[in-house]
Amino acid sequence: MRVLVLGGDGYLGWPTALYLSRRGHDVGVVDNFARRQYDLEMGVDSLVPIRSLQQRVRRWKDVSGLEVVPFVGDLVDASFVEQTLASFEPEAIVHFGEQRSAPYSMIDRAHAVYTQINNVTGTLNLLYAIAEQDPSIHLVKLGTMGEYGTPNIDIEEGFIEITYKGRTDVLPYPKQPGSFYHLSKVHDSHNIMFACRIWGIRATDLNQGIVYGQQTEETSLHPDLATRFDYDGVFGTVLNRFCVQAVAGHPLTVYGSGGQTRGMLDIRDTLACVELAVTNPADKGEYRVFNQFTESFSINQLAEMVASVAPGNVEVDHIEDPRVEKEEHYYRAAHTKLLDLGLVPHLLSDATIRSLLEVVERNRGRIDLEAIRPTVEWRRTASKLATAGLGASALPEPGEQAENAARAERA
Amino acid sequence: MRVLVLGGDGYLGWPTALYLSRRGHDVGVVDNFARRQYDLEMGVDSLVPIRSLQQRVRRWKDVSGLEVVPFVGDLVDASFVEQTLASFEPEAIVHFGEQRSAPYSMIDRAHAVYTQINNVTGTLNLLYAIAEQDPSIHLVKLGTMGEYGTPNIDIEEGFIEITYKGRTDVLPYPKQPGSFYHLSKVHDSHNIMFACRIWGIRATDLNQGIVYGQQTEETSLHPDLATRFDYDGVFGTVLNRFCVQAVAGHPLTVYGSGGQTRGMLDIRDTLACVELAVTNPADKGEYRVFNQFTESFSINQLAEMVASVAPGNVEVDHIEDPRVEKEEHYYRAAHTKLLDLGLVPHLLSDATIRSLLEVVERNRGRIDLEAIRPTVEWRRTASKLATAGLGASALPEPGEQAENAARAERA
Numbered sequence: 001m002r003v004l005v006l007g008g009d010g011y012l013g014w015p016t017a018l019y020l021s022r023r024g025h026d027v028g029v030v031d032n033f034a035r036r037q038y039d040l041e042m043g044v045d046s047l048v049p050i051r052s053l054q055q056r057v058r059r060w061k062d063v064s065g066l067e068v069v070p071f072v073g074d075l076v077d078a079s080f081v082e083q084t085l086a087s088f089e090p091e092a093i094v095h096f097g098e099q100r101s102a103p104y105s106m107i108d109r110a111h112a113v114y115t116q117i118n119n120v121t122g123t124l125n126l127l128y129a130i131a132e133q134d135p136s137i138h139l140v141k142l143g144t145m146g147e148y149g150t151p152n153i154d155i156e157e158g159f160i161e162i163t164y165k166g167r168t169d170v171l172p173y174p175k176q177p178g179s180f181y182h183l184s185k186v187h188d189s190h191n192i193m194f195a196c197r198i199w200g201i202r203a204t205d206l207n208q209g210i211v212y213g214q215q216t217e218e219t220s221l222h223p224d225l226a227t228r229f230d231y232d233g234v235f236g237t238v239l240n241r242f243c244v245q246a247v248a249g250h251p252l253t254v255y256g257s258g259g260q261t262r263g264m265l266d267i268r269d270t271l272a273c274v275e276l277a278v279t280n281p282a283d284k285g286e287y288r289v290f291n292q293f294t295e296s297f298s299i300n301q302l303a304e305m306v307a308s309v310a311p312g313n314v315e316v317d318h319i320e321d322p323r324v325e326k327e328e329h330y331y332r333a334a335h336t337k338l339l340d341l342g343l344v345p346h347l348l349s350d351a352t353i354r355s356l357l358e359v360v361e362r363n364r365g366r367i368d369l370e371a372i373r374p375t376v377e378w379r380r381t382a383s384k385l386a387t388a389g390l391g392a393s394a395l396p397e398p399g400e401q402a403e404n405a406a407r408a409e410r411a
Numbered sequence: 412m413r414v415l416v417l418g419g420d421g422y423l424g425w426p427t428a429l430y431l432s433r434r435g436h437d438v439g440v441v442d443n444f445a446r447r448q449y450d451l452e453m454g455v456d457s458l459v460p461i462r463s464l465q466q467r468v469r470r471w472k473d474v475s476g477l478e479v480v481p482f483v484g485d486l487v488d489a490s491f492v493e494q495t496l497a498s499f500e501p502e503a504i505v506h507f508g509e510q511r512s513a514p515y516s517m518i519d520r521a522h523a524v525y526t527q528i529n530n531v532t533g534t535l536n537l538l539y540a541i542a543e544q545d546p547s548i549h550l551v552k553l554g555t556m557g558e559y560g561t562p563n564i565d566i567e568e569g570f571i572e573i574t575y576k577g578r579t580d581v582l583p584y585p586k587q588p589g590s591f592y593h594l595s596k597v598h599d600s601h602n603i604m605f606a607c608r609i610w611g612i613r614a615t616d617l618n619q620g621i622v623y624g625q626q627t628e629e630t631s632l633h634p635d636l637a638t639r640f641d642y643d644g645v646f647g648t649v650l651n652r653f654c655v656q657a658v659a660g661h662p663l664t665v666y667g668s669g670g671q672t673r674g675m676l677d678i679r680d681t682l683a684c685v686e687l688a689v690t691n692p693a694d695k696g697e698y699r700v701f702n703q704f705t706e707s708f709s710i711n712q713l714a715e716m717v718a719s720v721a722p723g724n725v726e727v728d729h730i731e732d733p734r735v736e737k738e739e740h741y742y743r744a745a746h747t748k749l750l751d752l753g754l755v756p757h758l759l760s761d762a763t764i765r766s767l768l769e770v771v772e773r774n775r776g777r778i779d780l781e782a783i784r785p786t787v788e789w790r791r792t793a794s795k796l797a798t799a800g801l802g803a804s805a806l807p808e809p810g811e812q813a814e815n816a817a818r819a820e821r822a
Contacts, residue, residue, distance in 0.1 A: 078520060078521075108539075109489060112539070113489075113532055116531055116602075117532060120527055124524050125520065125524070128519075128792055132792050132793075136810075153575040153578045153579065153580045153582075154575060162571075162573055162585075163564075163574075164565060164571065164573070165565050167563055168563070169562050169563035173585070174573070174583045174584070174585050175583065176583065177601065183598075183605060186598075187531070187598040194588065194589075197735060330578070379610065381539055381542045381543050381610065382543075399547075
């Protein structure tokens with residue numbers, strides 16, 4: 001099939017593009033390099049060195065003989081979106097092209113507004129371009145399990161049958177997202193569902209868990225094909241952070257009590273899930289949701305696993321949770337739809353963690369421990385970046401700014 | 412109390428400002444005149460002539476001796492929002508300052524994106540300014556009953572207790588909004604609920620029904636204090652449209668079968684509801700939702716009422732529904748919270764309709780029947796405006812554009 005991968009230069013977009021290419025699909029990738037720009041802004045970098053998109057695409061041609069077509073531009077630019085679709089004529093679009101960090105969206109007002117406007121506008125532009133050019137194009141959109149929050153009832157895949165006061169309906173699952181980023185994904189979900197209803201387009205919303213891992217069959221073929229490995233406080237994810245801390249001899253930093261439980265999956269399963277969605281498209285007018293994760297773990301369980309696999313004596317520290325979230329909660333989320341389509345999960349094992357630790361070990365000279373510290377606090381309206389040399393604790397809490405100003409004036 | 416009314420030059424914002432002023436509150440109004448700009452864009456006008464904001468404010472001072480302070484600027488401009496709050500120091504903010512027409516949001520991609528970006532960004536800027544300057548400010552935000560859609564179960568006020576597989580939780584009511592405008596209000600609701608949770612600010616979301624009526628005690632004091640009366644296909648509401656059609660001797664145009672049922676309220680009840688919310692603020696950190704309507708009617712019922720009250724023989728026409736909506740459905744929505752606070756509703760009576768017909772009669776020379784025709788069709792991705800002289804039926808349906816282009820190329 002002809003598949004366009006949006007955000008195809010990113011952590012998951014790039015390995016997805018290679019996977020689909022190797023599996024016989026005609027692949028185009030779209031990117032505006034926003035993700036690389038965030039690194040510059042934060043003063044951090046992928047632990048594993050990565051090549052430019054142009055170098056990656058050339059290396060892939062060398063290694064595999066296969067062509068991946070790059071398109072450089074911004075989804076917020078509607079005419080770029082229209083021209084790219086008209087030129088590539090995709091049958092499916094895999095949409096990773098959004099700002100995807102919760103802490104980044106919580107830095108301050110400007111980053112919150114940027115995240116929501118960027119994500120919502122890009123997706124709206126895409127929906128219109130699909131409806132206008134070819135409503136049969138299947139949109140495969142990356143959402144997140146974080147859209148659901150942590151309700152005290154079972155989480156279903158997108159919709160829930162509610163019986164209430166003697167009547168019954170199947171309704172969109174109620175959402176309780178936990179950051180302005182997660183909120184942007186909820187906004188997208190509502191917009192996409194509506195577009196399917198009014199224009200008869202087809203979409204699959206993949207509510208993905210937290211992804212771990214850095215190597216796939218394709219990226220392992222040559223160092224120039226490597227995808228990024230993020231461990232910093234803003235874009236890094238928890239398992240990566242623990243592995244870097246273990247290798248660096250730093251205690252593993254668990255936020256709060258560590259009972260927070262999340263759905264997770266191996267990077268190789270992300271690729272398989274996306275292809276399963278692409279090759280089994282939604283029906284005309286259908287908006288469907290797959291919960292894309294394979295296992296649930298609490299943060300404490302992850303810390304214990306890393307501590308037991310890593311060599312030497314690894315300590316676990318509990319630090320104050322910078323987020324506003326339940327630290328102990330019920331969590332049971334359905335995730336059968338992708339299994340029904342044939343997904344065979346790579347479960348998290350000691351061997352997986354060992355291979356992650358090896359990736360970190362090989363790049364230990366590039367570790368910047370300063371980048372790991374959480375500097376974005378949900379309870380504050382403005383945070384300083386990790387590398388700006390000013391701890392977030394020096395920043396005002398809500399309302400304090402006004403009190404300080406009033407105090408200064410009275411003095 | 413010190414109350415800032417955002418969108419205070421609009422249909423409801425202006426009468427609300429006067430009502431609060433007369434009831435002893437210190438009132439500021441904020442507006443960027445976007446609503447007047449939409450009229451210019453559409454080539455339509457309020458049936459009742461209205462004065463500029465500056466003239467209105469001066470006339471109010473003459474008539475009542477009371478000061479209403481105008482602030483001219485755009486909520487999308489964060490520094491304007493910050494400066495206005497810092498200067499006025501409100502205890503409550505009543506937020507009408509959003510693009511509020513469903514058809515306007517459905518004109519085309521640009522109008523959909525504008526509506527969502529304008530509404531979401533303005534509200535985000537406001538939430539940050541409140542959290543930073545004074546989290547005790549009570550945000551009273553206008554939402555819409557249209558956020559809920561038409562589920563097959565009872566609609567509650569914002570939240571619903573769900574018992575599912577033996578467990579129970581109170582969760583946000585699942586939303587099924589019916590236009591990009593309604594979607595923008597759902598996005599806002601989610602953002603506000605989250606801001607209350609993380610920053611401890613207080614908010615009341617007023618999910619308002621369709622408002623009818625044009626005169627209030629305050630606006631009736633002088634013709635220069637009149638608020639707008641919209642009956643055009645884009646900004647007009649159904650009862651206004653029927654009254655104009657009845658006076659003009661035109662059949663009342665019911666969209667589809669007319670079984671669509673909606674919550675409605677008298678403009679005077681809007682003012683009372685807003686003041687009840689303002690004077691009974693939400694708790695610190697509380698996000699609460701009031702369903703702000705007093706009665707439900709089907710479109711057919713409204714047409715019958717107008718036809719029976721209007722003099723002469725009034726015909727009712729069923730035209731194709733330009734929207735994508737259920738034309739027959741279950742509808743039962745809770746609306747007790749404002750009644751519990753003391754609301755005494757003005758119910759829709761023959762006298763109300765008679766007074767609306769009189770307003771129309773007095774301004775019959777200003778009726779532009781051409782403006783009434785629905786020109787925005789939900790199933791199309793681009794509509795021509797009523798006054799552009801080109802019927803929407805000449806525009807392509809989703810996908811047709813691409814087929815036409817392909818056909819042209821082959822020829």
